[in-house]
Amino acid sequence: MPTTLTERYIAATIRSLPPSAQDDVRAELEASIADAVEARVEQGESPADAERAVLSGLGDPAVLAAGYADRPLHxxxxxxxxxxxxxxxxxxxxxxxxxxxxxxxxxxxxxxxxxxxxxxxxxxxxxxxxxxxxxxxxxxxxxxxxxxxxxVTWDIDRLPEPPQNASGRTDLIGSLVFLAIAAGAVLWDAVRGFVRVDGEAMPILDPALWPWGVTALLVLLVAEAALAVRVYLAGRWTVPLAVVNTVLAVAFAVPVMVLLLQGRIVNPEFVRYLVESGAEDAGASAGGIVATVAVIVGVVIVGGALWDIVDGWRKALSARSPAPAAPRREAVPN
Structure with missing residues (x-):
């Protein structure tokens, strides 16, 4: 004897339920489906059309079974x-x-x-x-x-501080990318060299800076990255953060300037290579090249450090200043 649509629907619904719940769900569905079909037949529908309409209204048996089992479908x-x-x-x-x-x-x-x-x-x-x-x-x-x-539960104390401006995340990403590129360039120059002469690597920075000078520079770059992250998390510059920024800028600029004045920044072999590659034909000497590079690098380092210090203090002091009060409006007489 062929099974009816109702029997097939109920069987598809209860098969994924625990055995202890199948009988109760079967009885509930049989009763509710029968009542719904009877109500539609009394309104003039044929039994077959009423049964199909009621089962279609119940939807996918798997979804109905998930509701009975309290099982998520996401x-x-x-x-x-x-x-x-x-x-x-x-x-x-x-x-x-x-x-x-x-x-x-x-x-x-x-x-x-x-x-x-x-x-x-x-x-x-x-x-x-x-x-x-x-x-x-x-x-x-x-x-x-x-x-x-x-x-993990949420409470009111987990509300973050509002950022000082909408560009905070952009500034953080820009700073981290720049510091990562700088660190990578220093490591690449020390380990692989940016210039190849007869198949041999020739670093631009003085090899005598490896490993302690390069390590100190990398530590300063990591400290700068940590400061950028701290400023972003705080949502604004503060006086202590400006002090740390000043210390890092001075710690970078002073040793570099001392080494630059002593002629211990650029690799002497690299300077000799430039001279031998044609700079001498143009009337340049090794000493002139070193002096020119020293002036350019010195101006960039000092200018960059001063700008970094001034910018940090400007932002810190600006964040401390109270916002101007909104102008009061005079009451308009009626």
Missing amino acids: LIGPRYYLVWWRLLRLLLWIVTPLAMGAVLLARLLTDATAGEAIAASVTTGIGVIVHIAFWTTLVFVLLERRGAETG
Whole structure:
């Protein structure tokens, strides 16, 4: 005997439910479907059309079964979504650049070409992004299905400070990118050299600066990056942050100027290479080249340090100044 649409619908609904709940759900559905069909027949519909209309109105049996079982039909629901999204962004921002930078540095130190090092770094970054996204999402899917608590709750104290201006994030990203490029350029010059002479690397900076001088410079660059992050998190410049900025600017400019005046910044071999490559034919000498480079670099360093200090103090003092009061409006007589 062929089964009816109602029997097929009920069977499709209860098959994914626990055995202990199947009989109760079956009885409830049989009664409610029968009442709904009877009501439509009394209004003039045929039994077959009434049955089809009632079952169509109930919708997909899997959705109905999920409602009976209190089982979510989404990957990550609103209960866990914000926690998942915030954690995922944090991991991507921290782990991905660190992994890419580590691979890039490791490849450069093993005599790989620039193209090979960059390709390996990008490939690693893509793999890290995929793994972080997959495993983080999987953890929250399991939490969603089990109904477990994440332990993260929101309260009024978690409200962030309003940023001083809308460009705070842009300034942070720009600063970090510039510092990363500067650090990479210094490391590349010290390890691989920007100039190749007869297949041999020739650094532009004096090799005597390696490793302690270069390490000190990298430490200052990391400190500058940490300061940029701190300013962004604070939402504005403060007097203590301006003091730290001044100390870092002086700590960078003074030693560099001393080394520059002593002629210990530019690699002497690089200067000799420039002279032998044709600068001498143009009437230039090694001493003249060094003096010209020293003047240019000195002006850039001193000017940049002074601008950085003044800009930091200007922003800090501006943030301390109270906002001007809004002008009072005189009452308009009626």
